[in-house]
Amino acid sequence: MSTERYHNQFTISWDRLHRDVRMLCHQLIGRDFKGIVAVTRGGLIPAALIARELDIRLIDTVCIKSYEHMEQSSINVLKGIDHDGDGWLLVDDLVDTGKTAGAVREMLPRAHFVTIYAKPEGRPMVDQYLTEVAQDTWIQFPWDMGISFVEPLVDQLRTRKE
Ligand SMILES: O=P(O)(O)OC[C@H]1O[C@H](OP(=O)(O)OP(=O)(O)O)[C@H](O)[C@@H]1O
Numbered sequence: 001m002s003t004e005r006y007h008n009q010f011t012i013s014w015d016r017l018h019r020d021v022r023m024l025c026h027q028l029i030g031r032d033f034k035g036i037v038a039v040t041r042g043g044l045i046p047a048a049l050i051a052r053e054l055d056i057r058l059i060d061t062v063c064i065k066s067y068e069h070m071e072q073s074s075i076n077v078l079k080g081i082d083h084d085g086d087g088w089l090l091v092d093d094l095v096d097t098g099k100t101a102g103a104v105r106e107m108l109p110r111a112h113f114v115t116i117y118a119k120p121e122g123r124p125m126v127d128q129y130l131t132e133v134a135q136d137t138w139i140q141f142p143w144d145m146g147i148s149f150v151e152p153l154v155d156q157l158r159t160r161k162e
């Protein structure tokens with residue numbers, strides 16, 4: 001963990017993410033959305049999965065960046081949108097401090113804003129989320145990880161003793 005703010009890690013597998021997105025979709029079913037606005041890049045994968053479950057074909061993006069790995073920087077909006085979000089579902093992967101969500105909400109004040117994961121500071125910025133995660137926890141998403149060899153426990157312990 002490289003930033004002072006984060007003391008724990010919550011690792012999300014592809015399976016877990018898929019299951020969590022589907023659970024959120026159960027809560028959204030029956031609502032009639034004009035389309036989805038995904039907040040890039042983190043919102044793209046949940047948006048694609050939600051689009052499949054809710055049979056939504058119209059997908060747009062707001063392109064915004066505020067982190068370089070765990071380091072937060074100022075908000076950089078690369079692409080906005082030309083409506084106020086009325087009738088649209090706005091999707092991001094998570095809300096942490098709420099800075100990104102605040103900027104996106106200003107652009108699309110009438111959208112229904114959902115994230116899969118939410119930390120307490122940013123939680124009030126979204127209309128709906130599935131799972132709350134502690135503020136000091138870094139959520140490790142599957143697209144930032146890879147499968148690699150893990151040394152057997154006995155060898156790890158032997159190395160540590162040497
Ligand atoms: O609530 P906040 O503290 O603003 O943090 C949450 C935002 O940070 C991450 O995006 P990031 O800027 O890292 O870009 P990415 O989606 O391209 O990974 C994440 O996908 C959210 O959009």
Ligand SMILES: [Mg+2]
Binds near residue numbers: 039040041043
């Ligand atoms: Mg993002």
